[in-house]
Amino acid sequence: MQKEGNFGYREAISMFVIAMTIKFFFSSPAAASKLVGTALWYMILISGLTAAFLFMFQYLLLKRFPNLSIMEIADNVLGKFFGSVLSLLCCVFFIFTASIDMREFVEVMKIFVLPESPPSFIMIIFSLSVVALSFMGLETIARFSKFIVYVLGAGFLAVILLSVSNFKIYRIFPILGYGLDRTIFTGIVRSSFFGTITVIGVFAASLHGPREIKRIGFSSILISGIVTSVSALSFVLTFPYTTAQELLSPMYAMASMVDLGGFLQRVEPIFLFLWNFGTFVEVTVLFYAAVMIYCHVFRISDKKPVILPMAILMYGMSLIPRSLNEVVNLWVHLLRQWGWIPYFLPSIFLLIVSKFRKKKGDINNA
Amino acid sequence: MRKKIAIFLMLILILLFFTGCYDSKEIDDYAYITLMGIDKGVSDRIRLTLQVPEFSKASGEGGGSDGGQNEEEKIDKENFTVDATSVLSAIANVNANIPKILNFMHLKAIVVSEDMAKSGELGEIVAPLVRYRQIRRNVNVIICKGKAQEFVKSARPYLGGLVTETLEDLIERSRYTGFYTDVSIGHLSDEIKSTYSQLLAIYGAINKGENFVEDGPLYEGGYKIPSDFYAGDVPRKGGQEIELLGTAVFDGDRMVGTLTGFEAQMLHLVWGDLRRSVFTIPDPEEPEQVIPLEIKEFEKPIIKVDTKTDKPHIEVKLSMEGDITAIPSRINYEHYMKKRTIEDVFEKYLEEGIQRTFKKGQSLKVDVFQFGTQAVRNFWTIPEWEEYNWLEKITQATLSVEVDFTVRRTGKLTESQPIRSTEGEE
Secondary structure (H helix, E strand, O other), X not given: OOOOOOOOHHHHHXXXXXXXXXXXXXXXXXXXXXXXXXXXXXXXXHHHHHHHHHHHHHHHHHHHOOOOOHHHHHHHHHHHHHHHHHHHHHHHHHHHHHHHHHHHHHHHHHHHOOOOOOHHHHHHHHHHHHHHHHHHOHHHHHHHHHHHHHHHHHHHHHHHHHOHHHOOHHHHOOOOOOOHHHHHHHHHHHHHHHHHHHHHHHHHHHOXXXXXXXXXHHHHHHHHXXXXXXXXXXXXXXXXXXXXXXXXXXXXXXXXXXEXXXXXXXXXXXXXXXXXXXXXXXXXXXXXXXXXXXXXXXXXXXXXXXXXXHHHHHHHHHOOOOOHHHHHXXXXXXXXXXXXXXXXXXXXXXXXXXXXXXXXXXXXXX | OHHHHHHHHHHHHHHHHOHHHHOOOOHHHEEEOOEEEEEEOOOOOEEEEEEOOOEOOOOOOEOOOOOOXXXXXXXXXXXXXXXXXXXXXXXXXXXXXXXXXXXXXXXXXXXXXXXXXHOOOHHHHHHHHHHOOOOOOOOEEEEEOOOHHHHHHHOOOOOOOOHHHHHHHHHHOHHHHOOOOXXXXXXXXXXXXXXXXXXXXXXXXXXXXXOOOOOOOOOOOOOOOOOOOOOOOOOOOOOOOEEEEEEEEEEOOEEEEEEOHHHHHHHHHXXXXXXXXXXXXXXXXXXXXXXXXXXXXEEEEEEEEEOOOOOOEEEEEEEEEEEEOOOOOOOOOOOHHHHHHHHHHHHHHHHHHHHHHHHHHHHXXXXXXXXXXXXXXXXXXXXXXXXXXXXXXXXHOEEEEEEEEEEEEEOEOOOOOOOEEOOEEO
């Protein structure tokens, strides 16, 4: 059993909420807006509901095998070999997602803030920070998230409230966007937006049993859904749907448009703070989950020697896309459109197989 | 040994914090552009004029006259004009010839010449500037009569201060006067692609006082609607050379016409964002006299758009209140029985003004009142809305306007006594 540190549900919720919501601050809203137009804000709620529904299967699986991580459950249900294969696939997916998210962050940073810095330089600094936090372990990551979530929350609220003067109600119309059917379908498919919650399965052993996992999982999806939907609503109210599809980072654009009476303007540094720390937590969570899976598969008890090579791997992977367009239009699009398969299907698959093979965890562990 | 390795690693890490020193740039390495003018070019596609005021004094005074320095020379030094293929290539050309790096972070306004705006190149030359990192979405856009180059050169700080401050204050004035519509480059980029509305921009010109007739026969032409002018046509002398008045009207990215200051006021009244303004109406009983009224909105305008047929019908209801600020004829309009006369005249005055502006918009094939932002509420989906094609339907639309105006106060006087002289009472 891979138990790491001791932290409560508040820390865990903070960690997952940051990891899920931060994606909305990059190119995701523009891409989603292209598909659903003015219906973006409630499409996200549909995604959240779908993610909560799909997460329920993971919860049922973790309840069936109390206090075991998803990798241990995979070994138990599929046997060591096939369990390891499934775990490794998840590990590759997590590290790949982390690298793409890091690259997206770096590219956006380069466009808005650091145009003269080489991307590799920003990525190295970023990766080193991820390495440093990962060395401290899961408990530190969770506690850091709880510490930073209040600051990020305040910054987020400030950006939204200061943008109210740019809101125009008519921009929310036509209320059904490109059609309700399209909105529901896109909402279901893009449930992968909340897919990071499935990392909870990797950290399961460090949490206090299935009841707390249920609480953390559903609360995180609910909070993230509300925060993201509010962001989407403010974004829809600020930009006409024709423009919304063009913007690289609509939330940053919103922050840069704040101008209250001429004396309160140029508040985008608040947003930079959200960006940096939010992405840092998100990438670290995915990265650490990948490290944990890898260490489990190869039975490595000390993670520290693995962290640096894994970070180099993440850095290397993040260099694969040749341009920002490739990151946004190909990789991020693929992750949002098909990400629900690697995020949610392994748990559903394991649950079905465990039921079929009548495998169950030790109830005494509960 | 461990301690030594730790110190060594720390020293290496510290180096990372000094990376900024490698290619650091001080604030005065940059030349901050405050105004940019875009004209059609002569030796290349565009003619770009950049104003870079000299921020020399600690008090923040910049761009104004500086003691012994020759004013003409200073203006020439602060304004670069260059012909180039694109804005960025023009900037590169200028950068090659000055010892500082041009920076747009403090750009206040982009001035586009009317010729350029009418050629339909706004979408190709101006709108793409939103992509450029240093140009903020809230940089204002001004369409100017004549050359943008001259307009930029004429933009000087008024009574000290900074040129940016002067421009900011001038543009801010529209909230109180309603004489033009404030637009930023972000809005420009949004509006030229919008399905709800079309672009309206500030209209400006240089007014050097040519319209001001110093001597001649005294005016006897009767009542004239105040501010029913375009920028540059106001009969005035002195003050700022640049003048903002009226609104440039666009269909897509092509300028198709202009609205006068009065017509722009009608827009603001219907949009419900004119906080307080002064209107002058002819005296109902002595038409050669006028009555100035200070008005403000009593309730938000109610706008209903019926899109059930191909010929949309628009209903506008305005509710205003105001004060009489002067009665030169001294007729007792203060009396509650007579007050209604003024109210009726003013209601009719606004109704006619709005209808006139609407019809002018229709003749230009532009929804100047942006009724599309209301019409869109009648549609459930974007495909339905886009198929209806509001921007085309507006040309067939009908408008009915209802204005409810109440005179609340009559200033510090409750009535006017006649003037008495040896000839008796007047």
